[in-house]
Amino acid sequence: MNKTKPLAIIAGAGPGLGQAVARKLAQENYRVIGLRRSLPSAERISGVEFAQLDLQDNLATEQTLNTYISRYGPPEILVHNPAKLMIKPFLETTAEDFVMAWKSMVLSAVNVCQVVLPHMLQSGQGNIIISGATASLRGGKNFAAFASAKFALRGLAQSLAREYQQQGIHVAHVILDGIINTEASRSLHKLASERMMSPDDIAKIYWQLIQQPRSTWSHEVDVRPQQETF
Amino acid sequence: MNKTKPLAIIAGAGPGLGQAVARKLAQENYRVIGLRRSLPSAERISGVEFAQLDLQDNLATEQTLNTYISRYGPPEILVHNPAKLMIKPFLETTAEDFVMAWKSMVLSAVNVCQVVLPHMLQSGQGNIIISGATASLRGGKNFAAFASAKFALRGLAQSLAREYQQQGIHVAHVILDGIINTEASRSLHKLASERMMSPDDIAKIYWQLIQQPRSTWSHEVDVRPQQETF
Amino acid sequence: MNKTKPLAIIAGAGPGLGQAVARKLAQENYRVIGLRRSLPSAERISGVEFAQLDLQDNLATEQTLNTYISRYGPPEILVHNPAKLMIKPFLETTAEDFVMAWKSMVLSAVNVCQVVLPHMLQSGQGNIIISGATASLRGGKNFAAFASAKFALRGLAQSLAREYQQQGIHVAHVILDGIINTEASRSLHKLASERMMSPDDIAKIYWQLIQQPRSTWSHEVDVRPQQETF
Amino acid sequence: MNKTKPLAIIAGAGPGLGQAVARKLAQENYRVIGLRRSLPSAERISGVEFAQLDLQDNLATEQTLNTYISRYGPPEILVHNPAKLMIKPFLETTAEDFVMAWKSMVLSAVNVCQVVLPHMLQSGQGNIIISGATASLRGGKNFAAFASAKFALRGLAQSLAREYQQQGIHVAHVILDGIINTEASRSLHKLASERMMSPDDIAKIYWQLIQQPRSTWSHEVDVRPQQETF
Numbered sequence: 001m002n003k004t005k006p007l008a009i010i011a012g013a014g015p016g017l018g019q020a021v022a023r024k025l026a027q028e029n030y031r032v033i034g035l036r037r038s039l040p041s042a043e044r045i046s047g048v049e050f051a052q053l054d055l056q057d058n059l060a061t062e063q064t065l066n067t068y069i070s071r072y073g074p075p076e077i078l079v080h081n082p083a084k085l086m087i088k089p090f091l092e093t094t095a096e097d098f099v100m101a102w103k104s105m106v107l108s109a110v111n112v113c114q115v116v117l118p119h120m121l122q123s124g125q126g127n128i129i130i131s132g133a134t135a136s137l138r139g140g141k142n143f144a145a146f147a148s149a150k151f152a153l154r155g156l157a158q159s160l161a162r163e164y165q166q167q168g169i170h171v172a173h174v175i176l177d178g179i180i181n182t183e184a185s186r187s188l189h190k191l192a193s194e195r196m197m198s199p200d201d202i203a204k205i206y207w208q209l210i211q212q213p214r215s216t217w218s219h220e221v222d223v224r225p226q227q228e229t230f
Numbered sequence: 231m232n233k234t235k236p237l238a239i240i241a242g243a244g245p246g247l248g249q250a251v252a253r254k255l256a257q258e259n260y261r262v263i264g265l266r267r268s269l270p271s272a273e274r275i276s277g278v279e280f281a282q283l284d285l286q287d288n289l290a291t292e293q294t295l296n297t298y299i300s301r302y303g304p305p306e307i308l309v310h311n312p313a314k315l316m317i318k319p320f321l322e323t324t325a326e327d328f329v330m331a332w333k334s335m336v337l338s339a340v341n342v343c344q345v346v347l348p349h350m351l352q353s354g355q356g357n358i359i360i361s362g363a364t365a366s367l368r369g370g371k372n373f374a375a376f377a378s379a380k381f382a383l384r385g386l387a388q389s390l391a392r393e394y395q396q397q398g399i400h401v402a403h404v405i406l407d408g409i410i411n412t413e414a415s416r417s418l419h420k421l422a423s424e425r426m427m428s429p430d431d432i433a434k435i436y437w438q439l440i441q442q443p444r445s446t447w448s449h450e451v452d453v454r455p456q457q458e459t460f
Numbered sequence: 461m462n463k464t465k466p467l468a469i470i471a472g473a474g475p476g477l478g479q480a481v482a483r484k485l486a487q488e489n490y491r492v493i494g495l496r497r498s499l500p501s502a503e504r505i506s507g508v509e510f511a512q513l514d515l516q517d518n519l520a521t522e523q524t525l526n527t528y529i530s531r532y533g534p535p536e537i538l539v540h541n542p543a544k545l546m547i548k549p550f551l552e553t554t555a556e557d558f559v560m561a562w563k564s565m566v567l568s569a570v571n572v573c574q575v576v577l578p579h580m581l582q583s584g585q586g587n588i589i590i591s592g593a594t595a596s597l598r599g600g601k602n603f604a605a606f607a608s609a610k611f612a613l614r615g616l617a618q619s620l621a622r623e624y625q626q627q628g629i630h631v632a633h634v635i636l637d638g639i640i641n642t643e644a645s646r647s648l649h650k651l652a653s654e655r656m657m658s659p660d661d662i663a664k665i666y667w668q669l670i671q672q673p674r675s676t677w678s679h680e681v682d683v684r685p686q687q688e689t690f
Numbered sequence: 691m692n693k694t695k696p697l698a699i700i701a702g703a704g705p706g707l708g709q710a711v712a713r714k715l716a717q718e719n720y721r722v723i724g725l726r727r728s729l730p731s732a733e734r735i736s737g738v739e740f741a742q743l744d745l746q747d748n749l750a751t752e753q754t755l756n757t758y759i760s761r762y763g764p765p766e767i768l769v770h771n772p773a774k775l776m777i778k779p780f781l782e783t784t785a786e787d788f789v790m791a792w793k794s795m796v797l798s799a800v801n802v803c804q805v806v807l808p809h810m811l812q813s814g815q816g817n818i819i820i821s822g823a824t825a826s827l828r829g830g831k832n833f834a835a836f837a838s839a840k841f842a843l844r845g846l847a848q849s850l851a852r853e854y855q856q857q858g859i860h861v862a863h864v865i866l867d868g869i870i871n872t873e874a875s876r877s878l879h880k881l882a883s884e885r886m887m888s889p890d891d892i893a894k895i896y897w898q899l900i901q902q903p904r905s906t907w908s909h910e911v912d913v914r915p916q917q918e919t920f
Contacts, residue, residue, distance in 0.1 A: 089393070090344075090389065090393055095288045095341060095344075098336070098340050102336070106332070107325060117320070118321065139386065139389035139390075139392060140389055141389065141393040143389050144340075144389035147385040147389050148386040149382065151382050152332070152336075154369075155369045155374075155379075155381030156369065156377070158369025158370070159370055159372075159373050159374035159378065162370050163320055163371040163372065164320075165918075168916065181905070197906050198903065201902075201905040202906055205902065205906050205908070214884075214916040215884070215888040215915045216887050216888070216913040218911050218912055219912055221908050222909055223906040223908050224906070224909075225905045225906070226855055226860070226907050227856055228856075229852070392689070392690065395690075396686070411675070424674075426675065432676055438671075445641070445656065445658040445661040448665070448681050448682055451681050451682075452681075453672070453676040456625060456628065460679070549853070550803070550807070550854075555797060555801060555804075558796070558797060566792070567785060567789070570788050571785060574781065574785075578781065599845045599846065599847070601849070601852045602853065604850060607848065608843070608845040608849065610845065611842050611844055612845070615829045615837040615840065615842070618837065619831070621829070622829060622830050623779070623834070
């Protein structure tokens, strides 16, 4: 095993938040595995290894992650990002849409936590950070599928925290209460950049959570841009 | 069409809460359809018609409900009860368990609301009451699958309320914060009956919600036994 | 003692909500005492006796209430309404404004509960209903004094519920999430009446709470007009 | 004016949390003023100047703080700590107890924020951190006065955040969900130290909040010991 650097796993390592967190953890001297549904063509981030994986497939998730864990040792950090925004009137949202939203955000978290947790428990430590949204706390018109899945993810995060915190695992749920500044959201929302959250800044918040002393662990933290009303 | 009595649909008409609500609504002069996964062998409730239906199957749900609706007119009331309690350490809860918990509690609600809502919207009125639990607000050790699904159901209920209340549909989410006094729970929990919620009393609360005037609709209501700490 | 009718006390019996609740309880055959800072000049409600009382004065509250209680027996119902709306930038809100808001909404509740509770406890039953507002759950710009006092009142209501529910006292906190349709609010807000809550409808909700069976008591209930976004 | 170091004000600079925060900010190169009801006899912390002040007295608060501000420039940080724990049955808690709890925790915050905010607004930046507790979110038996005041403080913090965040002021409310490890609490609770929060660790969390980038400000953060159930 090559354990010179501790292992960090980014579930959902797309070009916005996921890669910003990957970059930050690589800078902090972690060996970072970025999991994506489709491999980035050109992007390279020093210290980050990308892997193609359908996180909704529990067997594939198990095999892929265990390969890395046997190679690099138990993961110290897991960050879960996948978020499939879906904005539709409820009556136009199909049962399949609901299944898809739930699987992409909740089942993916279940699958990856199931593989990662036994290793974290064995080493008596670990950080699991789960990315929430405004809709984690508030359902809304046209948000039935998305809010329902984000609520579910929050219930999962709380349950994991209450089950594993005393065994040394820090589970944090972050309410990202705003729009993340990515290429996709810039073209969609046309917001001024100071009204959006910078992926690099979110990565700093996640790093703050990882660095919290054992006597003062946060479970739920909200973040939003200074310019944002709330 | 035989519309002398307005139609009420009970999704999840098992021998505890579901049948108590069915009985109450039949007494209040509704024509009640009680939907169950398996038909009761002996039980008969005056004014209640039971139907066998897998609510997770959206096509079957559509066909069955539309048969009743074309026969009896648009539903005025939908009550959603299915709750599959699942208490297991997260690491012993399989991906299939998570899917099962979510489908039984959330997908069933999605399916039945999708059929019922267009008819309610057309008549400009309707009541949808969704049964929550303590775990709708709080995840816990060994409750990952159950709490996650109950959180999801709450997010769905909020979204439906915010989408359809202004069109005349009253969507209420009831936090049942305690144990329901049924044969099954009596053998499981061995609680004194005054520390449990009577199904008939819950049915009265649901009836209160249905009777609320239009200027004072509740969306979320908690209930628990007087003897219960909380 | 003249105990033919059970006693109900309305703390804050002004011409909007308070008098609607007083009227409803009188119709339900309670002997109703309506407490007001200044006596109504002309208003008369059959079955309701008004008394002038500064609820912020604990000695006066004790004397006045004990006079009625010794005459009519222990109160079965206490409803607390006083709400001093205050909308001002924080930097224009004086320390005195904060004191005034807190005393009018919170100290008044403390004082009246301190007198009423021992009698309720002795008879092993009682209902305390406390009127909250949107600002009970959410602070806002220009609402520092009002929200702070409404939050405080909610903390008090929760504490009373958790301290006395098991001794037979039902303490309910109602989030009145909207504008109450009164003469004052009609001139202030110019809202269509269907976007406001009718005082008589709120009185019906309070009556629902009083009638809840012991196995299904609500502690917190929100209400808002059907036409309201939320 | 002597502005080589930015000014930080600690309202409630007692020997537990307050002085730990003072020490941390002094280390981070702030000029720290620690406000206390009674001056410490022996304690000295390098870089921290203590001042005796009754924060419930708005005139004294204004005079004292303005003296420091005219000397050292506008404050960049205000931390509010005063917490008067009061655990008593409601019926043994006097109106004076309620007033005292509210004044010590809420009025003190109002007073100090009223002096500090105009200066922060003028410089377009500032951090206000308010120390909450478990009772900020949950009333409880024997906690009526304490919870009511902590709820009020939370309502104030939310209102300030919503009023001033867009003008550059970061207002954060920290739920300290556990016992702080101080001499007083060690003798009171007899908890193992790993089940308490270290004041120095809380100071690190406050420092994390101060360092958050503008695009990702937290308003509410909970913290508790890793060993704590919640």
